[in-house]
Amino acid sequence: MFKIFGPSTGKLCDGVSRREFLQIGALGMGGLALPQLLEAEARAGVGKSHKAVIMIYLVGAPPHQDMFDLKMDAPREIRGEFKPIRTNVPGIEICEHLPRMARIMDKLVPIRTMYGSPDGDHDSFICYTGRSKREQPPGGWPSLGSTVGKLLGGTERSVPPFVGLAPKAGHPPYGSPGLPGFLGPGHAAFRPSGPGMEDLTLNDITVERLEDRKALLAGFDRFRRDVDRSGLVEGMDAFQQQALGMLTSSKLAAALDVSKESSKTRERYGKGDTKCYGDGAPRNLEHFLLARRLVEAGARVVTLNFGRWDFHSNNFSEARDTHLPLFEQGFTALVEDLYERGMDQDVSVVAWGEFGRTPIINKDAGRDHWPRVGCGVLSGGGMRMGQVIGATDRLGGEIAERGVHFGEVFATLYSRLGIDPYATQFTDLAGRPHSLVDSRHEIMKELI
Numbered sequence: 289m290f291k292i293f294g295p296s297t298g299k300l301c302d303g304v305s306r307r308e309f310l311q312i313g314a315l316g317m318g319g320l321a322l323p324q325l326l327e328a329e330a331r332a333g334v335g336k337s338h339k340a341v342i343m344i345y346l347v348g349a350p351p352h353q354d355m356f357d358l359k360m361d362a363p364r365e366i367r368g369e370f371k372p373i374r375t376n377v378p379g380i381e382i383c384e385h386l387p388r389m390a391r392i393m394d395k396l397v398p399i400r401t402m403y404g405s406p407d408g409d410h411d412s413f414i415c416y417t418g419r420s421k422r423e424q425p426p427g428g429w430p431s432l433g434s435t436v437g438k439l440l441g442g443t444e445r446s447v448p449p450f451v452g453l454a455p456k457a458g459h460p461p462y463g464s465p466g467l468p469g470f471l472g473p474g475h476a477a478f479r480p481s482g483p484g485m486e487d488l489t490l491n492d493i494t495v496e497r498l499e500d501r502k503a504l505l506a507g508f509d510r511f512r513r514d515v516d517r518s519g520l521v522e523g524m525d526a527f528q529q530q531a532l533g534m535l536t537s538s539k540l541a542a543a544l545d546v547s548k549e550s551s552k553t554r555e556r557y558g559k560g561d562t563k564c565y566g567d568g569a570p571r572n573l574e575h576f577l578l579a580r581r582l583v584e585a586g587a588r589v590v591t592l593n594f595g596r597w598d599f600h601s602n603n604f605s606e607a608r609d610t611h612l613p614l615f616e617q618g619f620t621a622l623v624e625d626l627y628e629r630g631m632d633q634d635v636s637v638v639a640w641g642e643f644g645r646t647p648i649i650n651k652d653a654g655r656d657h658w659p660r661v662g663c664g665v666l667s668g669g670g671m672r673m674g675q676v677i678g679a680t681d682r683l684g685g686e687i688a689e690r691g692v693h694f695g696e697v698f699a700t701l702y703s704r705l706g707i708d709p710y711a712t713q714f715t716d717l718a719g720r721p722h723s724l725v726d727s728r729h730e731i732m733k734e735l736i
Contacts, residue, residue: 338443339705340583341432341669342622342637343591344576345415345454346615347462347568348598349641351655352663353684354607355383356398356676359647362683366647369604377674385612388620389665394674395623395632397666397735401678401687404694405643408657410459410598414642416466416591418698418725425716427470432698433589434468434475435714435724439707444586446539451582452477453575454593458567465591470716477591480544543585546577553577557621560614568596571611576618580625583635588705594618597641601652615639623667636669636704638697647685661687664697669704671735695729703731 351368353359358372358381372381375393382390382398389396406420413421416431430438433450442449452465465477542548560573571594579590594615599606619639626632644662645655661680667673679689702709702724709725716722 338586338634339669340587340635341436341589341701341705342579342583342635343416343432343466343589344619344637344639345412345569345591345593346595346597346639346641347412347457347565347593348410348596349643349645349657349662350597350611351599351603351607351645352400352402352661353645353647353680354603354655355386355612356663356665357400357680357684358383359680359682359684362647365649366683368649370608380674380676383612385608386616388616392620392623395627395667397671397673397675397677399640399664399666399677399692399697400661400680401689401691402640402644402662402664402694402697403660403687403691405659405662408643408659411461411642412464412466412593413461414694415640416464417469418694418729425470425718425720425722427472427717428467430469430471430475430714431466431477431591432701433466433477433591434471436588436702436705436707438471438475438714439712440588440705442586442588444539447543447582447586448478448540449586449588450475450477451587451590452479452592453481453578454479454569454591455481455564457564457569457593462568462593462596465593471714539585543581543587544578546574546581549577549581553625556625558614558617560618565596565610568598569593571595571614573614573618573621576622577625580622580629580631584629584631594639599645599654600650600656601654603645603649603654605653619665626668632668633670634668636671636701637667638664638701640664640694647683658685660685661691664692666697666735669701671700671704675734677732677734692732693729695725696732699725699729700732700735703736 353366354368354370358370359367360372361367371384373384373387373390374381375390377393380393380398382393404418404420405414406422411421413419416433417429418432419429433452437449440449454463454465457463465479468475546554554577557577558573560571562570562572564570575592575594579592582590595611597611623637626635626637641662643657643659646658650656661684677690678687678692680686681688699709707724709731710723710727712724713721714724
C-alpha cells in the first residue's frame, strides 16, 4: 500500500484550521494546494547549501538544576535528590542519570543560563522562533524552519526544506512544529505524522488515473490562464509536475522508512514510546533517527517534540524513570551518528524547553514554572564543543554569569546556515520590515 504525505499549514492568518494533510484531489482548484506552495518556495530562490538544523523541543520545560546545573551546596529543599557525575571534559559535571551524555561531553555545549520567556506560559513558540509571543507583528513571527525554507529552499526538489515530526498534542502548543507566521502557510512544516493519514492512502489509484487527473488539472489551468491577465498562473504545469514528484518521491518515502536502517543503528536509537505523554508529545526515539535521515535526504530544518517535562509533582521520579533515560538515548545516538557520518560540521542540534523550574521543591516533590533561567544543549554545526556556557547563583534561580537569550542561539544558528540574521529582512502583513533576529541579540562568540 502506497501512502502520500502532505504538508501541514497549521493556522491561517485568520485563525481558520487547515487539514494537516493534502489529499490528491486537493491538487486542483480550491484552497491553497501544494503546487502553489511550491511556487511560493521557488519565488524565494533555491539555495545549494547542505547546512541544516535539528531542533528538539523538550515539551513543558525540563528541570535545569536536575540536569546540567546541580547545586550540591544549596539547602536540601533546593538541591534535590540527584548527584553530579564527571564527564569526559575535565571540570564539567552533569546529572548522574545522564551517563551517555557525560561520555560525549566533548561533542556538547550545555547552556545553563537560557532566558527569554516573558511570562512562564507553556508554549513552544519561543523555542521555535527565538521571540516572545507577547508582542508580535501582523501575521505573527515565523519559526526558524519556515524562515530557512523560504530563504534557502530545499537541497532536493522532492524533499521539503522544513519537516515537523510533532504529532497532535492535547495542549496544542505542545504539538506545534513551529508556525510560518507572516510568511504564510506556503512555508509551514511538512508533517508526516498526525490525523488524516487514511486520507492519503492510495488504494485503487493507478498511475494511469493519476495521469488522467493531471491532464484534467492542466485543462483547468489553461482555462485559468486564458481568463487571467496577471501572469500569476504561468508555469503552473511545472509546479504541478513538481508537486506530484514530491508526493510520490521515492527519496522522501525512503527517508521516512526507518526499516531501511541496520538493526544495529535502530537498536542504538531505540524505540521509546509513540504515545503522547499526557497532553504532551510522545517519547518517540525513532523521531531522532528520522530527523537524521531527513536531513541526510536534503531537509534544512527538522523539528521534533519530546515528552512532557512539566513536573509540578514527583519531579525526581518523573525525570529519572520516564524522561531522562529515553531522551538521553535518542539525543546521544543522534549526536554520535552525525559525528560518525561526518555531518557534525554541517548539522546543528539544539534541545531545550520554554523556561526553567523553581529552585525550591514544592510540597508535592515537584518544581514549578521559573522563566528567569532555564537550560539548553547544543551540538555540531561546526561550533566549538566541550564547554559550558553560563552560570547561575548558588540556588540555581538567578543568572550569575553570561545569560543567553533564545535570540542569541537563533542568531548563531542562522549564521551557521550562512544567513545574516540582521541584514536579512522580511516584511510582515502590514508591510513593515523585520530582521530575523533582534539586533540586541548577538551571535555567540563562544561557539564560533
